[in-house]
Amino acid sequence: xxxxxxxxxxxxxxxxxxxxxxxxxxxxxxxxxxxxxxxxxxxxxxxxxxxxxxxxxxxxxxxxxxxxxxxxxxxxxxxxxxxxxxxxxxxxxxxxxxxxxxxxxxxxxxxxxxxxxxxxxxxxxxxxxxxxxxx
Amino acid sequence: xxxxxxxxxxxxxxxxxxxxxxxxxxxxxxxxxxxxxxxxxxxxxxxxxxxxxxxxxxxxxxxxxxxxxxxxxxxxxxxxxxxxxxxxxxxxx
Numbered sequence: 001x002x003x004x005x006x007x008x009x010x011x012x013x014x015x016x017x018x019x020x021x022x023x024x025x026x027x028x029x030x031x032x033x034x035x036x037x038x039x040x041x042x043x044x045x046x047x048x049x050x051x052x053x054x055x056x057x058x059x060x061x062x063x064x065x066x067x068x069x070x071x072x073x074x075x076x077x078x079x080x081x082x083x084x085x086x087x088x089x090x091x092x093x094x095x096x097x098x099x100x101x102x103x104x105x106x107x108x109x110x111x112x113x114x115x116x117x118x119x120x121x122x123x124x125x126x127x128x129x130x131x132x133x134x135x
Numbered sequence: 136x137x138x139x140x141x142x143x144x145x146x147x148x149x150x151x152x153x154x155x156x157x158x159x160x161x162x163x164x165x166x167x168x169x170x171x172x173x174x175x176x177x178x179x180x181x182x183x184x185x186x187x188x189x190x191x192x193x194x195x196x197x198x199x200x201x202x203x204x205x206x207x208x209x210x211x212x213x214x215x216x217x218x219x220x221x222x223x224x225x226x227x228x
Contacts, residue, residue: 004138004141012137012138015141016140023147023148026151026182027154027155030155030178033159049155049178050178050181053181058188061192079184079203082208082211086210086211087181090211094173094214097222098168098170
Protein backbone atom coordinates (compact mmCIF):
# COMPACT_ATOMS: atom_id res chain seq x y z
CA UNK A 1 0.00 0.00 0.00
CA UNK A 2 2.92 2.32 -0.59
CA UNK A 3 1.37 4.01 -3.61
CA UNK A 4 -1.63 5.11 -1.56
CA UNK A 5 0.64 7.33 0.55
CA UNK A 6 2.08 9.04 -2.52
CA UNK A 7 -1.04 11.00 -3.43
CA UNK A 8 -1.71 14.31 -1.67
CA UNK A 9 -4.22 14.46 1.14
CA UNK A 10 -7.06 16.20 -0.68
CA UNK A 11 -6.93 13.68 -3.52
CA UNK A 12 -7.02 10.78 -1.07
CA UNK A 13 -9.97 12.28 0.82
CA UNK A 14 -11.91 13.06 -2.37
CA UNK A 15 -11.26 9.58 -3.75
CA UNK A 16 -12.43 7.99 -0.50
CA UNK A 17 -15.54 10.19 -0.42
CA UNK A 18 -16.51 9.45 -4.03
CA UNK A 19 -15.91 5.73 -3.58
CA UNK A 20 -18.09 5.59 -0.48
CA UNK A 21 -20.88 7.62 -2.09
CA UNK A 22 -20.82 5.48 -5.23
CA UNK A 23 -20.77 2.18 -3.38
CA UNK A 24 -23.51 3.32 -0.99
CA UNK A 25 -25.79 4.42 -3.83
CA UNK A 26 -25.19 1.10 -5.58
CA UNK A 27 -26.10 -0.79 -2.43
CA UNK A 28 -29.30 1.27 -2.05
CA UNK A 29 -30.24 0.56 -5.66
CA UNK A 30 -29.56 -3.16 -5.38
CA UNK A 31 -31.43 -3.31 -2.08
CA UNK A 32 -34.42 -1.98 -3.98
CA UNK A 33 -34.36 -5.25 -5.91
CA UNK A 34 -35.32 -6.99 -2.68
CA UNK A 35 -37.81 -4.45 -1.38
CA UNK A 36 -40.13 -3.69 -4.30
CA UNK A 37 -43.10 -5.94 -4.95
CA UNK A 38 -43.67 -6.11 -8.69
CA UNK A 39 -41.24 -6.53 -11.56
CA UNK A 40 -42.16 -3.16 -13.07
CA UNK A 41 -41.22 -1.44 -9.81
CA UNK A 42 -38.06 -3.51 -9.41
CA UNK A 43 -36.73 -2.63 -12.84
CA UNK A 44 -36.31 0.99 -11.73
CA UNK A 45 -34.24 0.28 -8.64
CA UNK A 46 -30.81 -0.81 -9.97
CA UNK A 47 -30.59 2.14 -12.36
CA UNK A 48 -29.49 4.16 -9.34
CA UNK A 49 -26.36 2.02 -9.30
CA UNK A 50 -25.82 2.07 -13.04
CA UNK A 51 -26.00 5.87 -13.31
CA UNK A 52 -24.89 7.66 -10.14
CA UNK A 53 -23.03 4.71 -8.61
CA UNK A 54 -20.90 4.05 -11.68
CA UNK A 55 -20.44 7.80 -12.15
CA UNK A 56 -19.04 8.41 -8.67
CA UNK A 57 -16.75 5.36 -8.73
CA UNK A 58 -15.40 6.33 -12.16
CA UNK A 59 -14.80 9.93 -11.07
CA UNK A 60 -12.87 8.58 -8.07
CA UNK A 61 -10.80 6.33 -10.34
CA UNK A 62 -10.07 9.11 -12.83
CA UNK A 63 -9.02 11.55 -10.10
CA UNK A 64 -6.82 9.00 -8.35
CA UNK A 65 -4.96 7.78 -11.43
CA UNK A 66 -4.58 11.29 -12.88
CA UNK A 67 -2.81 12.49 -9.74
CA UNK A 68 -0.89 9.25 -9.17
CA UNK A 69 0.59 9.07 -12.66
CA UNK A 70 0.93 12.88 -13.12
CA UNK A 71 -0.84 12.75 -16.46
CA UNK A 72 -4.42 12.92 -17.63
CA UNK A 73 -6.03 9.47 -17.29
CA UNK A 74 -9.55 9.59 -18.62
CA UNK A 75 -10.02 6.19 -20.21
CA UNK A 76 -12.72 5.50 -17.61
CA UNK A 77 -14.93 7.71 -19.79
CA UNK A 78 -15.26 4.62 -22.02
CA UNK A 79 -17.11 2.72 -19.30
CA UNK A 80 -19.25 5.78 -18.54
CA UNK A 81 -20.26 6.17 -22.18
CA UNK A 82 -20.93 2.45 -22.49
CA UNK A 83 -23.16 2.43 -19.40
CA UNK A 84 -25.05 5.57 -20.44
CA UNK A 85 -25.74 4.15 -23.89
CA UNK A 86 -26.49 0.54 -22.99
CA UNK A 87 -28.46 0.67 -19.74
CA UNK A 88 -31.63 2.29 -21.19
CA UNK A 89 -31.51 -0.08 -24.17
CA UNK A 90 -31.25 -3.25 -22.12
CA UNK A 91 -33.84 -2.22 -19.56
CA UNK A 92 -36.31 -1.12 -22.24
CA UNK A 93 -35.86 -4.46 -24.03
CA UNK A 94 -36.34 -6.31 -20.76
CA UNK A 95 -39.40 -4.27 -19.80
CA UNK A 96 -41.04 -4.80 -23.16
CA UNK A 97 -40.29 -8.54 -23.01
CA UNK A 98 -41.86 -8.75 -19.55
CA UNK A 99 -44.91 -6.79 -20.75
CA UNK A 100 -45.28 -9.11 -23.74
CA UNK A 101 -45.07 -12.18 -21.51
CA UNK A 102 -47.62 -10.78 -19.08
CA UNK A 103 -50.03 -9.92 -21.90
CA UNK A 104 -49.80 -13.31 -23.58
CA UNK A 105 -50.46 -15.00 -20.24
CA UNK A 106 -53.50 -12.82 -19.71
CA UNK A 107 -52.51 -11.11 -16.48
CA UNK A 108 -54.96 -8.40 -15.51
CA UNK A 109 -52.52 -6.06 -13.77
CA UNK A 110 -50.81 -4.85 -16.94
CA UNK A 111 -52.33 -2.37 -19.40
CA UNK A 112 -53.74 -4.01 -22.53
CA UNK A 113 -52.18 -3.67 -25.93
CA UNK A 114 -53.13 -0.63 -27.99
CA UNK A 115 -54.46 -2.80 -30.81
CA UNK A 116 -57.01 -4.56 -28.62
CA UNK A 117 -58.44 -1.48 -26.91
CA UNK A 118 -62.08 -1.00 -27.92
CA UNK A 119 -62.96 2.66 -27.96
CA UNK A 120 -66.32 2.89 -26.14
CA UNK A 121 -67.72 6.13 -27.49
CA UNK A 122 -66.32 8.84 -29.69
CA UNK A 123 -67.09 12.36 -28.48
CA UNK A 124 -68.57 14.42 -31.29
CA UNK A 125 -67.15 17.95 -31.22
CA UNK A 126 -70.32 19.61 -32.59
CA UNK A 127 -72.18 18.65 -29.45
CA UNK A 128 -70.53 21.41 -27.45
CA UNK A 129 -71.80 24.10 -29.76
CA UNK A 130 -68.93 26.55 -29.40
CA UNK A 131 -66.77 25.19 -32.18
CA UNK A 132 -66.91 26.33 -35.82
CA UNK A 133 -68.70 23.92 -38.16
CA UNK A 134 -66.45 21.90 -40.40
CA UNK A 135 -65.97 23.39 -43.84
CA UNK B 136 -2.96 8.73 8.39
CA UNK B 137 -4.48 9.89 5.12
CA UNK B 138 -3.37 6.68 3.41
CA UNK B 139 -5.06 4.68 6.15
CA UNK B 140 -8.30 6.58 5.59
CA UNK B 141 -8.08 5.76 1.89
CA UNK B 142 -7.34 2.07 2.56
CA UNK B 143 -10.22 1.71 4.97
CA UNK B 144 -12.69 3.56 2.76
CA UNK B 145 -11.71 1.36 -0.19
CA UNK B 146 -12.33 -1.68 2.01
CA UNK B 147 -15.73 -0.34 3.14
CA UNK B 148 -16.69 0.46 -0.46
CA UNK B 149 -15.77 -3.07 -1.49
CA UNK B 150 -17.88 -4.52 1.33
CA UNK B 151 -20.84 -2.36 0.26
CA UNK B 152 -20.43 -3.47 -3.34
CA UNK B 153 -20.25 -7.13 -2.32
CA UNK B 154 -23.46 -6.68 -0.30
CA UNK B 155 -25.07 -5.13 -3.39
CA UNK B 156 -23.91 -8.12 -5.43
CA UNK B 157 -25.46 -10.37 -2.79
CA UNK B 158 -28.83 -8.62 -3.25
CA UNK B 159 -28.54 -9.14 -7.00
CA UNK B 160 -27.61 -12.81 -6.58
CA UNK B 161 -30.58 -13.31 -4.26
CA UNK B 162 -32.92 -11.85 -6.88
CA UNK B 163 -31.27 -13.97 -9.56
CA UNK B 164 -31.70 -17.21 -7.62
CA UNK B 165 -35.06 -16.49 -6.01
CA UNK B 166 -36.80 -14.27 -8.56
CA UNK B 167 -40.32 -15.47 -9.15
CA UNK B 168 -40.13 -15.16 -12.93
CA UNK B 169 -37.50 -15.24 -15.64
CA UNK B 170 -37.37 -11.48 -16.17
CA UNK B 171 -36.52 -10.99 -12.49
CA UNK B 172 -33.57 -13.34 -12.88
CA UNK B 173 -32.33 -11.44 -15.94
CA UNK B 174 -32.66 -8.14 -14.05
CA UNK B 175 -30.62 -9.60 -11.18
CA UNK B 176 -27.93 -10.74 -13.63
CA UNK B 177 -27.74 -7.27 -15.19
CA UNK B 178 -27.37 -5.66 -11.74
CA UNK B 179 -24.69 -8.22 -10.91
CA UNK B 180 -22.69 -7.23 -13.98
CA UNK B 181 -22.85 -3.52 -13.14
CA UNK B 182 -21.79 -4.15 -9.55
CA UNK B 183 -18.92 -6.39 -10.65
CA UNK B 184 -17.68 -3.60 -12.93
CA UNK B 185 -17.53 -1.22 -9.99
CA UNK B 186 -15.89 -3.80 -7.73
CA UNK B 187 -13.12 -4.31 -10.29
CA UNK B 188 -12.56 -0.54 -10.47
CA UNK B 189 -12.11 -0.38 -6.70
CA UNK B 190 -9.60 -3.24 -6.94
CA UNK B 191 -7.78 -1.15 -9.55
CA UNK B 192 -7.56 1.84 -7.20
CA UNK B 193 -6.40 -0.42 -4.37
CA UNK B 194 -3.53 -1.92 -6.34
CA UNK B 195 -2.83 1.10 -8.64
CA UNK B 196 -3.03 -1.17 -11.66
CA UNK B 197 -4.54 -0.33 -15.04
CA UNK B 198 -5.22 -3.99 -15.84
CA UNK B 199 -8.37 -4.10 -13.74
CA UNK B 200 -9.85 -1.33 -15.86
CA UNK B 201 -9.73 -3.48 -18.97
CA UNK B 202 -11.38 -6.38 -17.18
CA UNK B 203 -14.10 -3.98 -16.01
CA UNK B 204 -14.61 -2.74 -19.58
CA UNK B 205 -14.95 -6.31 -20.88
CA UNK B 206 -17.44 -7.18 -18.15
CA UNK B 207 -19.53 -4.09 -18.96
CA UNK B 208 -19.57 -5.04 -22.65
CA UNK B 209 -20.48 -8.68 -21.98
CA UNK B 210 -23.19 -7.57 -19.57
CA UNK B 211 -24.85 -5.46 -22.25
CA UNK B 212 -24.70 -8.23 -24.85
CA UNK B 213 -25.95 -10.96 -22.52
CA UNK B 214 -28.82 -8.92 -21.12
CA UNK B 215 -29.93 -7.86 -24.61
CA UNK B 216 -29.77 -11.46 -25.83
CA UNK B 217 -31.70 -12.77 -22.82
CA UNK B 218 -34.37 -10.09 -23.22
CA UNK B 219 -34.68 -11.03 -26.89
CA UNK B 220 -34.99 -14.67 -25.88
CA UNK B 221 -37.76 -13.87 -23.39
CA UNK B 222 -39.59 -11.87 -26.04
CA UNK B 223 -39.29 -14.13 -29.07
CA UNK B 224 -38.26 -17.57 -27.85
CA UNK B 225 -34.99 -17.54 -29.76
CA UNK B 226 -32.03 -15.21 -30.04
CA UNK B 227 -30.99 -15.35 -33.69
CA UNK B 228 -33.89 -15.66 -36.09
